[in-house]
Amino acid sequence: YMKVCVIGLGRFGYSVATTLAEKNMEVLAVDSNDGIIASIKDSVTQAVCTKITSEENLRNLGVDDMDIVVVAMGENFAQSILITALLKKRLKVERVITRSINTIHQEILKLIGADETIIPEHDIGVRLAEKLSSPFEEFFRITNQFSMSQIPTPASFIGSTVESLNLYKSYQVRCIGLKKEEDFVPIDPDYSIQENDILMFVGKEPDLKKIARL
DSSP states (O other): OOEEEEEOOSHHHHHHHHHHHHTTOEEEEEESOHHHHHHHTTTSSEEEEOOOOSHHHHHHHTGGGOSEEEEOOTTOHHHHHHHHHIIIIISOOSEEEEEOSSHHHHHHHHHTTOSEEEOHHHHHHHHHHHHHHOSSSEEEESSSSOEEEEEEOOGGGTTOBTGGGTHHHHHSEEEEEEEETTEEEEOOTTOBOOTTOEEEEEEOHHHHHHHHTO
């Protein structure tokens, strides 16, 4: 199992910790509020009430044995910077993800070695805007250049095989499968596309949009 430590259990940290635990990850949840620790202790692997002020605190928690540490107390600007620096510079934790409250905080965290920074409110807003303005049923950004989308079958595709459509030559995208209920089903090049299929494509976003608008 992957071991994850979540430090700071506000709404964001609490949600991250409990969701990871539901996905069968080993989760250590840390916060200085004993009421929060009492409410989460049955939902995670281990919950510890402590305020982190030093490298020794972190070592005593066994944080240096974790695969990922999420520093989630974004409101406490100074403490999140201190903890992120200790995790990366002293404990050499492989992956540290830190919540930030604004872009200045984010830049400082990147400078001291945070592997990833998150501004939850901003990120949720961007995702909502992308969803509202998107022609896709579902859209997943894999990298800045490369994405995966889920699109109802264009009428012109019905009855054709995947191979005969020459999708990469025509649109620079690839059809990797289809969605059936909640499952992903891979398909062969000779699969004949049906009217109610929900197709899954990978490629660059502008090319995926061309397919979605057919």
